[in-house]
Amino acid sequence: MNRLIDKVAIVTGASSGIGRVTAKLFAAEGAKVVVGARRQAELDSLVNEIKAAGGDAVAVAGDVRSEDYHKALVAAAVKNYGKLDIAFNNAGTLGEAGPSTEVSEAGFSDALAINLTASFLAAKHQITEMVRHGGGSVVFTSTFVGYSFAFPGVAAYAASKSGLIGLTQALAAEYGPQNIRVNAILPGAVDTDMYREMNDTSDKQAFITNLHALKRVAAPEELARSVLYLASDDASFVTGTATLVDGGASITRT
């Protein structure tokens, strides 16, 4: 408990799944949290839950494809809580899936816009504010897909998410001297809306489960605890990493 006491955090993709659970864990650990996503009602219910548990949070709804939205999230952190220490840039989309020879330019570009460009725009404004207060920690949600694992039919997802690893390294090198740490978390399969949408039959779920050494998929809470580690001062000498939290999917060949 209290690992984020006096810290101020932004969490995107907070309306469901990994982001929602992580925002609640951050708040339980003492952080004041600005939560973002497009669905206002889901954000409002999250803020109510956090407050009912004794924490503090505000919701700012918007679309991560807009640079102005990232400015608004940072402005909300500063206006409500005075600073920004932590950013979990987690909003993401599978994007247009299917045979790559049939994927449209618009579909490919949109996956890049949501998964990669938005993360760059977020970090641009977050780091500007963090530097003013002596440092901070940025965490991006990437994935094992396109890094240590390949699937057919998800080229836009794999390309956009693996781009985050280069972004992580570049920002970590550039802003390390100003005490900014930047890391990417690479989940294996996690039981969320996105996972259930991708794996809508028991056969598909059995196939995905078997890819992991642990022979199960993760609960969102298991990702949240790893994000908490990277965000917190427990990881004070950890930067520029691609941190696999994949239940051993990357080393499994059976």
Ligand SMILES: NC(=O)c1ccc[n+]([C@@H]2O[C@H](COP(=O)([O-])OP(=O)(O)OC[C@H]3O[C@@H](n4cnc5c(N)ncnc54)[C@H](OP(=O)(O)O)[C@@H]3O)[C@@H](O)[C@H]2O)c1
């Ligand atoms: N589940 C897995 O197996 C898995 C594995 C590896 C990586 N990931 C990554 O984990 C992250 C979280 O996904 P999840 O599994 O927790 O699925 P999820 O429950 O579907 O969450 C996706 C989140 O992203 C937000 N989002 C999507 N597009 C957005 C946009 N244009 N603007 C603002 N917010 C947007 C959604 O909110 P709104 O719809 O309200 O906007 C939602 O909160 C994603 O980046 C995903 O790629 C998931």
